[in-house]
Amino acid sequence: xxxxxxxxxxxxxxxxxxxxxxxxxxxxxxxxxxxxxxxxxxxxxxxxxxxxxxxxxxxxxxxxxxxxxxxxxxxxxxxxxxxxxxxxxxxxxxxxxxxxxxxxxxxxxxxxxxxxxxxxxxxxxxxxxxxxxxxxxxxxxxxxxxxxxxxxxxxxxxxxxxxxxxxxx
Numbered sequence: 001x002x003x004x005x006x007x008x009x010x011x012x013x014x015x016x017x018x019x020x021x022x023x024x025x026x027x028x029x030x031x032x033x034x035x036x037x038x039x040x041x042x043x044x045x046x047x048x049x050x051x052x053x054x055x056x057x058x059x060x061x062x063x064x065x066x067x068x069x070x071x072x073x074x075x076x077x078x079x080x081x082x083x084x085x086x087x088x089x090x091x092x093x094x095x096x097x098x099x100x101x102x103x104x105x106x107x108x109x110x111x112x113x114x115x116x117x118x119x120x121x122x123x124x125x126x127x128x129x130x131x132x133x134x135x136x137x138x139x140x141x142x143x144x145x146x147x148x149x150x151x152x153x154x155x156x157x158x159x160x161x162x163x164x165x166x167x168x169x
Contacts, residue, residue: 007128008092008119015111020070026063042157049161061163068154072099075151078140081122088119102166 006017031038038044045061048054054061073095080091093116101109120128129136158164 007125008088016070016073016115020067023063023067023070026058027060027067030060030063041154045157045161045163049163054163064154065158065163065165068151068158069100069103071147071151071154075099075144075148078144081125082137082140082144086122088122088125089116092116092119 077095085091
């Protein structure tokens with residue numbers, strides 16, 4: 001999944017990849033501190049809730065919050081592609097509007113706006129994913145069948161535990 005920004009073909013999306021990888025690393029490191037206790041992401045977050053450390057700098061709760069937002073961006077983008085959107089700039093803009101924009105202040109919105117202008121043509125995106133249009137569509141659908149419910153589970157958990165935040169950066 002972290003190859004997704006690479007398929008968008010621009011160094012403009014490297015901050016997205018870096019953010020996703022950084023959040024995964026934070027969660028992995030937290031898991032390593034007590035693998036027997038932290039069998040699931042929910043275990044990690046529930047532990048931070050109990051400790052009162054969800055708002056601490058570099059908390060796993062914050063890492064998963066931003067990871068789930070990035071995953072939602074990917075989900076909306078891929079869904080647009082699967083629904084036949086030919087202009088990937090339109091798909092990326094829709095994904096940004098629906099997933100990340102409300103959490104970004106004016107500076108980050110400006111940076112993202114520049115990145116969105118660098119989205120490749122659909123044919124180049126498909127080529128970067130190394131397959132024919134039909135193969136890539138099938139693989140995307142297979143991925144979405146697993147990925148979508150996983151993102152939903154994380155979103156539901158954050159709502160249930162009150163960890164979703166509307167704060168912008």
